[in-house]
Amino acid sequence: MVSFVFLSLSIFCNIAYGAQYALVAGGSGEDHKKENFFAADFKNFSQGLKNRKWQVTTFFDNDTSKVPGSKVATTANINQSI
Secondary structure: OOOOOOOOOOOOEEOOOOOEEEEEEEOOOOOHHHHHHHHHHHHHHHHHHHHOOOEEEEEEOOOHHHOOOOEOOOHHHHHHHO
């Protein structure tokens, strides 16, 4: 049985200047053969927000090499960014 865990925490704010911010966190419990699909979707989602001029902070699993530019998705790291 393949298990899949996905955590997505997105916080969107508009401030006086109209800036839009997103904090996106995720991780995958998929077996190694399938987890690259999740990482690709995660990168596409984050990039889509960036293409729309959002300021995006990404947190991904404990292996940030799968999503370059992301931070390790720990409670402490996420709370610090919020």
